[in-house]
Structure formats: structure tokens, C-alpha cells
Amino acid sequence: MAHRVVVVGGGFGGLQAVRALRQAPVDVTLVDRQNFHLFQPLAYQVATGALSATEVAAPLRAIFKRQRNVRVVLAEATGIDLERHEVLLSALPNGDEQRPLPYDTLVAATGSRYSYFGHDDWRPYAPELKSLEGALDIRDRILGAFEAAEVERDDAARQAWLTFVVVGAGPTGVEMAGQIAELARDTLSGDFRHVDTRRARVLLVETADRVLTAFAPSLSARAQRSLESLGVTPLVGHTVVAIGPGTVSIKDGAGAVEDVPARTVVWAAGVTASSFAGRLAQAAGAELDRAGRVTVTPQLTLPGHPEVFALGDMVRVGDTLLPGVAPVAMQEGRFVARVIADRVAGRPAPQTFHYRDKGNLATIGRSRAVAEIGPLKASGFPAWALWLGVHIVYLIGFQNRLLVLLRWTGSFLTHGRGARVIGRRATGASGRPAGT
Amino acid sequence: MAHRVVVVGGGFGGLQAVRALRQAPVDVTLVDRQNFHLFQPLAYQVATGALSATEVAAPLRAIFKRQRNVRVVLAEATGIDLERHEVLLSALPNGDEQRPLPYDTLVAATGSRYSYFGHDDWRPYAPELKSLEGALDIRDRILGAFEAAEVERDDAARQAWLTFVVVGAGPTGVEMAGQIAELARDTLSGDFRHVDTRRARVLLVETADRVLTAFAPSLSARAQRSLESLGVTPLVGHTVVAIGPGTVSIKDGAGAVEDVPARTVVWAAGVTASSFAGRLAQAAGAELDRAGRVTVTPQLTLPGHPEVFALGDMVRVGDTLLPGVAPVAMQEGRFVARVIADRVAGRPAPQTFHYRDKGNLATIGRSRAVAEIGPLKASGFPAWALWLGVHIVYLIGFQNRLLVLLRWTGSFLTHGRGARVIGRRATGASGRPAGT
Numbered sequence A, B: 001m002a003h004r005v006v007v008v009g010g011g012f013g014g015l016q017a018v019r020a021l022r023q024a025p026v027d028v029t030l031v032d033r034q035n036f037h038l039f040q041p042l043a044y045q046v047a048t049g050a051l052s053a054t055e056v057a058a059p060l061r062a063i064f065k066r067q068r069n070v071r072v073v074l075a076e077a078t079g080i081d082l083e084r085h086e087v088l089l090s091a092l093p094n095g096d097e098q099r100p101l102p103y104d105t106l107v108a109a110t111g112s113r114y115s116y117f118g119h120d121d122w123r124p125y126a127p128e129l130k131s132l133e134g135a136l137d138i139r140d141r142i143l144g145a146f147e148a149a150e151v152e153r154d155d156a157a158r159q160a161w162l163t164f165v166v167v168g169a170g171p172t173g174v175e176m177a178g179q180i181a182e183l184a185r186d187t188l189s190g191d192f193r194h195v196d197t198r199r200a201r202v203l204l205v206e207t208a209d210r211v212l213t214a215f216a217p218s219l220s221a222r223a224q225r226s227l228e229s230l231g232v233t234p235l236v237g238h239t240v241v242a243i244g245p246g247t248v249s250i251k252d253g254a255g256a257v258e259d260v261p262a263r264t265v266v267w268a269a270g271v272t273a274s275s276f277a278g279r280l281a282q283a284a285g286a287e288l289d290r291a292g293r294v295t296v297t298p299q300l301t302l303p304g305h306p307e308v309f310a311l312g313d314m315v316r317v318g319d320t321l322l323p324g325v326a327p328v329a330m331q332e333g334r335f336v337a338r339v340i341a342d343r344v345a346g347r348p349a350p351q352t353f354h355y356r357d358k359g360n361l362a363t364i365g366r367s368r369a370v371a372e373i374g375p376l377k378a379s380g381f382p383a384w385a386l387w388l389g390v391h392i393v394y395l396i397g398f399q400n401r402l403l404v405l406l407r408w409t410g411s412f413l414t415h416g417r418g419a420r421v422i423g424r425r426a427t428g429a430s431g432r433p434a435g436t
Helices: A012-020 A040-047 A120-125 A132-151 A155-161 A171-187 A217-230 A275-284 A326-345 A381-394 A398-414 B012-020 B040-047 B120-125 B132-151 B155-161 B171-187 B217-230 B275-284 B326-345 B381-394 B398-414
Strands: A003-008 A026-032 A036-038 A057-059 A070-074 A077-081 A086-089 A105-108 A112-114 A163-167 A201-206 A232-236 A239-244 A247-251 A257-261 A264-267 A271-273 A294-296 A305-310 A315-317 A360-365 A368-373 A376-379 B003-008 B026-032 B036-038 B057-059 B070-074 B077-081 B086-089 B105-108 B112-114 B163-167 B201-206 B232-236 B239-244 B247-251 B257-261 B264-267 B271-273 B294-296 B305-310 B315-317 B360-365 B368-373 B376-379
Touching: A003 A012, A003 A326, A012 A026, A012 A326, A026 A326, A040 A132, A040 A171, A070 B132, A077 A275, A105 A275, A105 A326, A120 A239, A120 A264, A132 A155, A132 A171, A132 A264, A132 B070, A155 A163, A155 A257, A163 A171, A163 A257, A171 A201, A171 A217, A171 A232, A171 A264, A171 A360, A217 A232, A217 A360, A217 A368, A217 A376, A271 A275, A275 A294, A275 A305, A294 A305, A305 A326, A360 A381, A368 A381, A376 A381, B003 B012, B003 B326, B012 B026, B012 B326, B026 B326, B040 B132, B040 B171, B077 B275, B105 B275, B105 B326, B120 B239, B120 B264, B132 B155, B132 B171, B132 B264, B155 B163, B155 B257, B163 B171, B163 B257, B171 B201, B171 B217, B171 B232, B171 B264, B171 B360, B217 B232, B217 B360, B217 B368, B217 B376, B271 B275, B275 B294, B275 B305, B294 B305, B305 B326, B360 B381, B368 B381, B376 B381
Parallel strands: A003 A026, A003 A105, A026 A070, A105 A305, A163 A201, A163 A264, A201 A232, A294 A315, B003 B026, B003 B105, B026 B070, B105 B305, B163 B201, B163 B264, B201 B232, B294 B315
Antiparallel strands: A036 A057, A077 A086, A112 A271, A239 A247, A247 A257, A360 A368, A368 A376, B036 B057, B077 B086, B112 B271, B239 B247, B247 B257, B360 B368, B368 B376
16 A cells, blocks of 8 residues: 555645645545635735635646546544544535545644634624635625715714724735725726715824834835825724724724724734644644644654654744745645655655745735845836736646636726625525624 | 606616607606616526626617617616606615606516515525526536535535526527536536536436427427436426525325435526516506506506506406416517607507517527427527527627627537636635535
């Protein structure tokens, strides 16, 4: 029987690990609780109606149709038995009880989620962009808020529907805030008869003293100016201290708290590792850091368990903290595949993972972006074109890639967003959007 | 103040009525409980993963952005006060209590839904294709069934996951059955490692003695042969007598009942008018037929209420029963708009609606269709090309039309279906698909 590799998680890291094992004489099982790979950097485009859900989601079975040494299992990994070399799974898709999945080598790549600063009670009022479900929820809420504003007769209540708060000014928060502002000022302008959507306020709340802290301060300043020109109000040095139905409480640098009437909040701050990281750490007696990441060796293995790899947002490599971005996970996935292939072939395997930083990109809106590639800094249209190119190249699945490019071109020329559909769950029979 | 026209329902009929009023000196309010127009003839493409939800749904506000005499209200019409000339609405999108919407002329175009032969308890086991929500539910169930079959070790249980029952062999049922068969035989073949998706059974149950009863018997026979060559088993002269979790009971022409183990059922039979038809009939003392349709005058008005029009699937015009297809509703919508415009202008208005039958089209699968245009009958590729052309021309919203054409071309060339995404609602955290 061939060496059994189980990969848990079909995100960027897991996908690269599986792909890089295509020539290796191993049997790969890819476990994911969803049947698709989400191209997460574009989830915000779904949340603002520019792309449809299926354009940023590629079916895992389609991706690996031709890689004959892979099988895909739709299940959630709920635990691990390090002694017996088994992953515990949730109920199978046919409803059967879980049966443990045996492995010779395990690759854990389950990613991260948002922590809500420990306030899980904020979650219902402030959906996040990590999942496709979250992105669709946000789309329903944003579009529903404009519908509610259209029929609202009270001025103050209408302004609360037209106030959008984005929490966290990393790349996701910046992109989200920029897109909401564009939606209000541009796409939706003229769609409504009573409400002037251009009166929408978009607040971008960030605890640090600047937006996009992963970039050089000069680029942060440019991004901030771009956001302002789009109509976003960046509140740097501010912290969200409470979120309730209809109100967000924001503390400024001096400690004063303002209650902002706002019906729509998007969460994009405070990442924490997925719970599988905790289960791995517990099983192996490994360290977990404050953000729930399990500490792995420089070879990305669990201490004391060279047959268990972990990578991406869920790990900390010794004392180094690599940024929680797709390129890190992808390089780690390829590294792990190489180690596995070398071991199976009896070759000496590399001992230490080295991250090659190829640069940093963030987009703010149409023709607005910032880029940092080594010593090079760019902003405006060149950075945006670069961002577009990189994202299209990395969009997995050719058919999707072409369609997304076409739709973007169309959106760019027409200022339209074709996917402005509010789900039935949100409007329901009563016409009441979610979150009200 | 301009003459106030309220149109209830943004389907084919309502949309045409609103559009045809664009030059008239009237204020139009379009009421719909959803913010989009669903291109229902393609809903089955969403249900089988060929198109994404947003490709068959066009935002109503985008459609009417440039028609300045229209406003769109997102709400459900819950009743009517014929004396006060007011439509009663459900809660508004901002959560406010309903306030009645006054009209000078009302156009009711709320369409139809499936009746389940009076067995509403079957509904949870057999979703229908009338709504986008239903189509997405069916997509999750069909794809989830193959996932369940992949992990099922018991042969009989696996075959139940691989058995799909489509109830009703009108155009929707025939298209659906053909597409499920293609999905199993073609698109998914090779995606799975354990299960042979080509062993899937697709049963198409129809009470009448042939499929597509709206067509000539010779075309029904051709359609049936096409279905059989795709791997569908048409059970004409059969009736579904019970649906439970995992079993469908089917009675044959001789009265014998067989319990077929099947985990996935799609409902496409027994149309009934929307409940708003009943409310209109009750308010006006008008007749309702067995299928819940309100009887209207030849001018499509409610008897005794020339200011209230009703059209499409929800009406019966005197003793005539027109087919429940989009062209009827569209022609009726344009007729009603003309009557309204003539009346407002003080011109004599046409008294009698005449339906111009331009033919009948149904598709079965790639390159397979039947068409009947007056005395002309066609089948195979020519009919399919005609079907494709007609549907693309009528797809509202240019951007969508182009994208759908491209995706179809892509699907046709690659046999792929890009939108094979199972929603979180279906798989949930437990990996358990809906309907299990």
C-alpha cells in the first residue's frame, strides 16, 4: 500500500501541498468541510455584488479531477489521535457516524478565523469575510440597508441605515471600505428614488495609528488619502468597544467613547487560528500563542511528531511570525510536499522552511492600489494593474479566471455590479433584511 | 399628481408592463418581495451547477435605473382594499409596520407556485424550481448526494443516494432530468474515486401518457428517446403517491405501487396560482378555478373593477386557459400597459387580449431539444440552437447575457460546470447535506 498522506483543509496551503504531491508515489486524501476552494482575496467582491459566489469558489473535485492520486472527502476534522495516527471526522456526508481516517503523514492546513477580540456576542451584528457564507451575508445586509433607507421616513433612522462601519484596516478592511464607498457613490447612485446613496458614510476603524500596517508608512498615507477621496472616513487610533443592534461604540485615542448609530458592520480584525490548531497542540503538548497558533519546528512539523505537518495561518514557526497571507501558506504547502516526497523516496529532506517575500499588494478601489515589492513602492493605477494581474493569474480554474476577468472589465467600463442579489434568507417573506 | 400605477410582481408579466409604460405620463411603483427578476427558464441550470445564481437574476433597480417614472419597493403584497384603492404590504425593509400603498390602477402579476397535489408535507423532501432559493437548495442536494454516495459502503444505501426522482415531465421536469443525467454521466464522471457516477438513475415521473404534453405527440416521442439516450428513465402514466425521507412511492398505470429508495427528489408538477390571486378573488367576489386562478375579463381586469388588472399564471381569461409560459405573461403585460396608457390619454383602449402563439421550445440536454413553431416541428441540434438563441435574447441585462453565453460556450466545449458549489446551509459544520 502506498504511503497515506491526509491533508486537512483545501485553502491556499493545503491545495499547494496536494498539487505538489502529484508526482509522488503517495495516496493523498484531502479533507475539507466544503466542496470548494474559496479564493478568499476576492471574497470582498462577492460581499459588494461585483462577483457571484461561484466565481470565487472552485470545486475541489474539479481541481483534482486529473490528479489520480488524490481523493476528496467532505467532512470536518474534529480531532486527532497522534498515537494511532488517525484524524477524527465529523459525520460523513451520508449521515454515518464518524470513522477515523488513518494517515502515515498528516498535513494540517485549516487556516484562521476572526476572534472578535473575545466578544463572540458581536458576531451576529458584524459578519466577517473569511467564508463564502459570510460574504453573502454581508452582501445581503449592505444591499438590504439601502433598501431600508429608501423607505425610511425618519432622517436619523435613515442615516443609521446609510452608515457602514468596517472594523480593521488590514488589506481586507481597506478593500471592503473602499468598495462600499464605490457602491454607494457610483454603482447605486440613481438606483433609488427617495434616498441619495451618496450620503452614505463609511467608517474604517483601526486601533493602530495607520491603515495597512504591513506596508511602509508612506504607502499607508497614500492608501489613506485614496480612501478619503473615495468618501471613506478612516478612524485610525480608534477602537470598537461595543457592537449592538443599530449602534457601534467607538473609543478614540483620548479614551472618549462615541456611540455611532449604524445598522451595518463588517468585521475584518483580530485573526485567530482555527480550532484544529488547538487540538493539535493539546494532543502533542505543543505551545499555543495568544492568537491560538500552534508552534511548529522550522521543518513545519509538530514538536515530537515529524509525521505531522502544520502550516499557514494556524502556525507560528518557532519565534518567527510570518504574515497571514496566501503566499506564505502556498510556499509552506509546496515545502511540506517536497519534504514528504523526499522522505518517501529515501532522500535527505530540507530541514528548514524559508519564506521568500515577493511583495505586498492591497487594492482600495477602481484604479487605486498600493504595492511594495522589495525596495520598490507603487501606488495608483500601476499598482492596481499589478494587483489585477496577480489575482487573475492565481485564480484557480481557467474557466473562472476568464469569466472573472470579463466581468471585471465589464464592471470597470460600466460601473455596474451584476451580482446585486439579496438572498431569500435575508429578505424573507416579510421583506425584512437580516440584522434588523 | 400623475396617475399612480402599482405593479405587484417583477416576473415576466410585471416587468413587461412596467417597461411598456415608460413613455406614459404615470407614476409606476413596482412591488416585489425580492430585489431581482429571476429568469426562471434557466433556474434548472443553477440547480445543476451550470450557472451561478446571479447569472439568472437581474437586480430590479438596475433594470429600471434609467426609467425615471418607476420606483421599486421591496415588500410582499399581503392583501388588497378594493374600496380604498390600496394594496396592503408586509413589513417594510426597515422593519416598519406596513402602510397601505394607494393606487389609481393596479396590475397584479404574482405568478404561480407548485401545489404538491395538496401534499404540503412532501415539500421538505422535494424542493421546487420556481425560486432561486429552491434552485440553490436542489443544487446542494444533488451535489451532496454524490458526496454521500462516495463515502457510503452499503451498496443499497449508495444506490439510494444515486437515485434521482423528478416529478412532472413538463419543460422544467424534462430539462431537469436531462441535466441531472448529463451531470452524472459526463461532468462528474472522474471526479469521484469510489463511486461510479454513471451508475446514477434518473426517474422522470409523469401522470400523463407522454412527456411534454404541450407539444405534438411526435415531438414528445422524440424527447422521450433523447431522454432515454441520456440515461433518464421516463415513467409516463405513473403517479407519485408518497414522498418520505429516502423513499418515493410510485404508482404505475395498473395501480401497483412501488417504493423506490431515492434520497433526492425534484418537484416540477401541479402548478397553482400564487395566494394573491385568491385575495383578489375574495375581495372582488370573483371566481377561482381549481388551480387557484382568478377569472378575469377579456381585457384582463377583475370583474367589476376595471382599475384592477391581473395577468400571467395567476389568471384564467374567461373560459380560455392560456399556457403558463413566459410569452403569455409578457404579451399580457404589454397589453395591460397599452390599455392603461390609452385610458390615461383619453383614447379608446383595446377591449380584448389576444395571445399570439409564437411556438414552443424545450431543451433536454446538450444539443438536444424540441421545437414547435406553428406547423413547423424541429428536434435535435437545430431546435437546441434555436432554444439557445431565444433564451439569450430574452435574458434581461446585457452584462449577464454576454457572460451566460460565454459560460455556456465554455461548458459546451469543456463539459464542465463551474458553479458546483455546495452551500454551507446544506453541508453545515457536520458535513451533513440537507435532506438526510
